[in-house]
Amino acid sequence: MRLDIVSIFPDYLAPLSLSLPGKAIESGLVDLRVHDLRRWTHDRHRTVDDTPYGGGAGMVMKPEPWGEALDELVPDAPVPDAPVPDAPVPAQLGRDDELQGNQAPDDRSQDDRALVGAPRLLVMTPSGRPFTQALAGELALERHLVIACGRYEGIDARVVEHARARMRVDEISIGDYVLNGGEAAALVITEAFVRLIPGVIGNPESLAEESHSAGHDGLLEYPVYTKPPSWRGLQVPDILFSGHHGEIARWRREQAVEKTRARRPDLLPAELREIIVGEATSS
Ligand code: ADE
Structure with a gap:
């Protein structure tokens, strides 16, 4: 898996070189690249934020650096046609109400299906969909993830709107509380999905019994x-x-x-x- 993480505090992601994610990187199962968003600024002050239109407190992350970052990390490429797991539900996936009952596992929209196999952008925000073990299991099977760590009052909403046309996008929250930025959330979700990448944990049976895993009824x-x-x-x-x-x-x-x-x-x-x-x- 290729994993790009974009942040204005790239050093915050240094712990990923330790422990399990570190081993997955060393063994080549994960190709991790951490980027400083300011690399895609062009002014002397390397500005990444500005005041919100409509007024209000705080600052909003400007769209231009994010747009350029995503253009570079996810160049417009034909959607790969290599086989992509068809909404797989491996044993380690957790319960996810969206996948319960008689509902067909593949309930993605036509647009989403057209983007199957395309890179997936994960935007860390307290207003995102709740992160779950089921989502961790899904992410573990992706080929290319880009994690965007917002700061301040968030990222200009047009960034996600624009990205949705080219890649699958999930806005993700790790809980009902507000952090100063998405970096800690990126660490949390990365630790959760990297350990589910096939081959990362020696004994996969240990995954099936733990809390929130489907093998244990949730x-x-x-x-x-x-x-x-x-x-x-x-x-x-x-x-x-x-x-x-x-x-x-x-x-x-x-x-x-x-x-x-x-x-x-x-x-x-x-x-x-x-x-x-x-x-x-x-x-
Ligand atoms: N950024 C700030 N708070 C967050 C949260 N709870 N989850 C994900 N990203 C965030």
Whole structure:
């Protein structure tokens, strides 16, 4: 995968050379290129922002540097016709309500389908669609991603409007809070999708069981324990020493359901949610 990240603080992305993303880069699975947006400015002050039309506080990122950056990083090229996974749902993909039920997995618009295989632009913004494990799984299969890190009050809206004609564009939020810029969000999503790129994690089975993965019904992960069996007066649950794989699997599932019910009832699969309604009405 080629991954371009554009920011006015490229040093902020330095941690990507550590740990897992670092290994993926070293092994050649990810070709990471971090760019300073100011490279595409032409004035003495290398200006990237200006006051908002219509008034209001703060500054807005100018469209010209972003336009030139995207022109260079994603030159107008015919959409590649190499096979592109047809809306794949590998085991490690998380639950995504858009892909639930009988809905055809490929519900992209005609325009989006024409751009399949084209580079994908991810714009980090608190007003974007929520980032999910399902989206991470999707991004892990892309050939070319460009991540745009906005600052200030955001990027002039025409940049996304213009880009949509040439590439697939997602505006993405990592949560309902406002950061000073998109760099930290870019670090978060990159860590989430790089580990899902086939070949990056040695044992792919470990991906299927973790919280938010489809292999686990979207439930939060059950509690885990290791040696010693007794620590500061706290015991590892007996069931885990029993050697009964079926019983252990059942216990873990119960634990996962209870944890999810307590912390994130919104994540419970529909059949378990009904139980909550039943409980609420019978009490
Ligand atoms: N930029 C500022 N806040 C953000 C958020 N919550 N998610 C993504 N990008 C952002």
